[in-house]
Amino acid sequence: MYKNLKEITDYADRLNMTVGAFNMHNLEMLPDMIRAAKEVGVPIVIQTSIDTAKYIGYDVIVAVCKQMADNNLVDVALHLDHARDFDAIKDAIEAGYSSVMFDGSNLPFKENIAKTKAVVNYAHKRGVSVEGELGTIGGTEEGISVAEDDKEYTRPKDAVTFVSETGVDALAVGIGTNHGQFKSKTNVKVSLLKEIHSVVDVPLVIHGGTGVKEEDYSELINNGIRKFNVGTELLVNWTDTAKEKFGATEVNKSLRHNIIPCNEKVKEIVKHKLTLFMNIDSSLK
Numbered sequence: 001m002y003k004n005l006k007e008i009t010d011y012a013d014r015l016n017m018t019v020g021a022f023n024m025h026n027l028e029m030l031p032d033m034i035r036a037a038k039e040v041g042v043p044i045v046i047q048t049s050i051d052t053a054k055y056i057g058y059d060v061i062v063a064v065c066k067q068m069a070d071n072n073l074v075d076v077a078l079h080l081d082h083a084r085d086f087d088a089i090k091d092a093i094e095a096g097y098s099s100v101m102f103d104g105s106n107l108p109f110k111e112n113i114a115k116t117k118a119v120v121n122y123a124h125k126r127g128v129s130v131e132g133e134l135g136t137i138g139g140t141e142e143g144i145s146v147a148e149d150d151k152e153y154t155r156p157k158d159a160v161t162f163v164s165e166t167g168v169d170a171l172a173v174g175i176g177t178n179h180g181q182f183k184s185k186t187n188v189k190v191s192l193l194k195e196i197h198s199v200v201d202v203p204l205v206i207h208g209g210t211g212v213k214e215e216d217y218s219e220l221i222n223n224g225i226r227k228f229n230v231g232t233e234l235l236v237n238w239t240d241t242a243k244e245k246f247g248a249t250e251v252n253k254s255l256r257h258n259i260i261p262c263n264e265k266v267k268e269i270v271k272h273k274l275t276l277f278m279n280i281d282s283s284l285k
Contacts, residue, residue, distance in 0.1 A: 002069045005077050005099035005129035006169040008043045009203040009226040017279045018221045021045035021079060021205075022270055023231030027056050027064070029238060032263040034068045034076060036270035042278060043075035044270075045099070045227065050088045053080065058095035066096070079131070081229075089119055093128050101131040101172070109158060116166040124167070131205060131227070134162050135174020156195045163200045170203040170227055177208035186211045190219055197224035205229065214276060221279045230273055237269060238262045 012019045020037075024030045024046055037044035046065055053061060062078060069076035079099040080092040089100050102119040104112035116132045123130045135154030154173040163171060173196055175189045186208070197204060203226035206212065210232040212220070217228075245258040 001075055002066045003043065003075045003077050003098060004127060004169075005045065005079060005131065005227070007129075008045065008075060008077050009170060011043060011075075012226045013203060015278075016221065016282055017042075018206075018217075018225050018228045018277045019043055019045055019077075020270065020274045020277050021047050021227050021229045022234060022273075023047045023049070023052075023081065023229070024061075025052060025231075025235050025238065027060070028259050029234065029263050029266045030061070030064055031068060032267035033270050034065070034072060034074060036267045037076070037274060038072040038074040040271055040274040040278075042274050043077070044274070045077045045079050047079045047081040047229065047231070049081055050083055050085065053088075053092065058092055058097065062096035077129075086115075086119070090122070093123060093126055097128065099129040099131065099169075101133070103133050103172075105133040105135065105152075105172075105174075109162075113162060113165045116162075116168060120167045129169040130166075131170040131172060132162065132166055132168040133172040133174075133207075134159055135172075153189065153192060154196055156192075156199050159196050159200050163202050168202065170205050171200065172205040172207050175206075177206060178211050186213075188212060188216060188220065190216070190223065193220065193223050193225070203227060208232075217276050218279055218282055221277070222282055228273075228277055230269075233269055234266050237265045241265045 008019050022033055033046060048061060065076050065078045077099050078097050080097050081101055082103045083089050083101055084103050092100055100123060102116050104115050120130045135152050152174055175193050176186055177188060178186055204224040205227040206225050207229045209228050209230045241262040245261055249258050
């Protein structure tokens with residue numbers, strides 16, 4: 001079924017697991033991402049940037065997600081990632097997105113609260129979930145860059161105030177991760193996550209998930225991570241496979257022979273991540 005983020009993270013919380021949130025970079029990879037969730041038997045969050053949504057069409061992405069959720073009997077939420085523009089958020093909600101993120105992490109604390117709360121008020125009236133961000137994620141994504149020296153870690157005291165004042169459904173926290181990190185892995189500050197988790201009662205979100213060590217997943221999940229973003233790993237592997245296939249295929253052969261292996265690679269990664277995100281070896285909450 002087509003769900004909002006709160007419904008899916010509530011389910012994840014009851015089972016002490018996290019939900020995989022995967023960035024689609026083109027329409028071709030979307031169906032196999034949802035099929036992967038069906039095969040593993042868990043919900044999935046499909047994420048788009050504003051630019052990807054504009055390129056494909058908000059309404060087109062909504063239609064595909066809704067239809068595939070129904071056809072495949074899998075719970076799917078569609079989420080607008082890292083939005084700073086109110087008009088884009090409104091466009092996504094009006095088109096049928098079930099979840100949005102307002103990224104006010106670059107703003108002064110009080111302004112972040114005020115603008116996030118405005119988005120929450122608008123979205124909740126329409127049954128749409130809202131993710132906020134406190135602290136910053138390093139690296140670069142869709143033209144938004146944060147230098148290593150400019151990263152800010154989430155302060156637990158601020159998290160309490162932010163969640164209370166805004167009413168967000170999920171909170172992205174800065175605990176040392178980076179967008180766009182692929183070849184190397186980061187050392188996340190688990191001790192900070194534990195502090196934040198102990199004082200706020202809201203699902204927590206990891207951004208820059210490609211750069212997180214898989215051996216750290218369980219501890220992160222056990223300390224409140226209920227949405228785990230993965231984007232760069234899909235983009236890099238889809239692109240590498242495309243380079244290989246397009247370079248070796250005759251120009252008069254159907255494009256599907258090049259595209260299908262790219263999508264299959266994405267499906268393989270999504271299935272692997274979703275299986276780990278189930279946190280099978282840990283007890284229920």
